[in-house]
Amino acid sequence: MSVSSAPLRVAVGGFGAIGFALAKALDDGIDGLALAAVSARDKKKAADKMEGFRAPVPVVDLEALAELADIVVECAPSTVFRSIGEPALKAGRIFVPLSVGQLLVHDDLKDIAIAHGGRIVVPTGALIGLDAVRAAAEGNIESVTMVTRKPPRGLMGAPYLEQNNISLEGLNEAKLIFDGSARDGAKGFPANVNVAAALSLAGIGPDRTRLQIWADPAVTRNTHRIEVEADSARFAMSIENVPSEENPKTGKITALSAIACLRGLVAPMRVGT
Ligand SMILES: NC(=O)C1=CN([C@@H]2O[C@H](COP(=O)(O)OP(=O)(O)OC[C@H]3O[C@@H](n4cnc5c(N)ncnc54)[C@H](OP(=O)(O)O)[C@@H]3O)[C@@H](O)[C@H]2O)C=CC1
Numbered sequence: 614m615s616v617s618s619a620p621l622r623v624a625v626g627g628f629g630a631i632g633f634a635l636a637k638a639l640d641d642g643i644d645g646l647a648l649a650a651v652s653a654r655d656k657k658k659a660a661d662k663m664e665g666f667r668a669p670v671p672v673v674d675l676e677a678l679a680e681l682a683d684i685v686v687e688c689a690p691s692t693v694f695r696s697i698g699e700p701a702l703k704a705g706r707i708f709v710p711l712s713v714g715q716l717l718v719h720d721d722l723k724d725i726a727i728a729h730g731g732r733i734v735v736p737t738g739a740l741i742g743l744d745a746v747r748a749a750a751e752g753n754i755e756s757v758t759m760v761t762r763k764p765p766r767g768l769m770g771a772p773y774l775e776q777n778n779i780s781l782e783g784l785n786e787a788k789l790i791f792d793g794s795a796r797d798g799a800k801g802f803p804a805n806v807n808v809a810a811a812l813s814l815a816g817i818g819p820d821r822t823r824l825q826i827w828a829d830p831a832v833t834r835n836t837h838r839i840e841v842e843a844d845s846a847r848f849a850m851s852i853e854n855v856p857s858e859e860n861p862k863t864g865k866i867t868a869l870s871a872i873a874c875l876r877g878l879v880a881p882m883r884v885g886t
């Protein structure tokens with residue numbers, strides 16, 4: 614984008630922990646970007662939440678976001694993922710998903726992007742080191758493993774727990790609740806391990822990426838540790854995310870990652886892979 618061109622319009626689908634923080638940052642001002650519209654289940658509540666904004670924007674249905682923006686960010690429950698992503702890509706927009714696990718389910722969206730000139734740009738989100746994983750994937754990666762530890766309240770309600778009759782009530786020691794592929798983890802915990810899906814897409818795919826999930830009453834932060842063994846490097850990284858006030862399942866850094874990702878789309882200089 615040249616310095617003189619109009620700012621790219623950003624629509625935000627979902628106005629909770631991530632969406633509100635992102636919209637607020639855009640309203641406060643980011644060079645080259647302008648907030649254009651938001652969407653929420655409760656439109657009146659969303660309009661009220663924008664009261665302190667310098668320039669409140671329309672609250673529209675999810676399907677209408679694509680008409681109003683150049684970049685459409687998805688930060689809503691996984692169940693409405695497609696209603697945001699498909700119109701955005703069919704309109705040739707840049708689609709920025711946060712419910713990344715859904716990309717494994719709706720894997721035809723990539724073909725829609727190709728057919729209509731859209732792009733899917735996945736932020737690192739609540740994770741770390743996807744730059745190094747992507748670089749290593751240009752060579753050969755032997756293994757990628759991720760171990761997630763969350764406070765039990767950050768995992769409650771996951772379909773996998775209900776399907777397998779796993780209770781986290783009154784837990785007084787760490788419990789391994791899932792051990793398998795990133796694909797199965799993302800499916801069983803759609804609101805908890807989108808990071809595993811992002812890791813798998815950056816590296817060796819959802820079937821070869823291994824994931825363990827622990828419910829741990831001793832941790833107060835959402836913690837993810839990654840280990841990668843590749844022909845170019847061996848690395849291990851971990852991140853301890855402060856849960857956001859609005860949604861304790863979601864680390865606070867996720868919204869900041871989305872902001873940094875959007876800034877990277879328009880900034881004259883970008884650092885990192
Ligand atoms: N990639 C990553 O690293 C991470 C991804 N995530 C994922 O990001 C997504 C968003 O997370 P988060 O912001 O914490 O979620 P929240 O629950 O805080 O917010 C969800 C928002 O979606 C809105 N919404 C729900 N249903 C609809 C609908 N039918 N139409 C329009 N809007 C709707 C809600 O509206 P209302 O306010 O009216 O209820 C709410 O504003 C989740 O899928 C989460 O799992 C989370 C953390 C990390």
Ligand SMILES: O=C([O-])CC(=O)C(=O)O
Binds near residue numbers: 854863
């Ligand atoms: O916030 C986190 O630590 C990760 C998370 O919820 C997700 O990946 O869905």
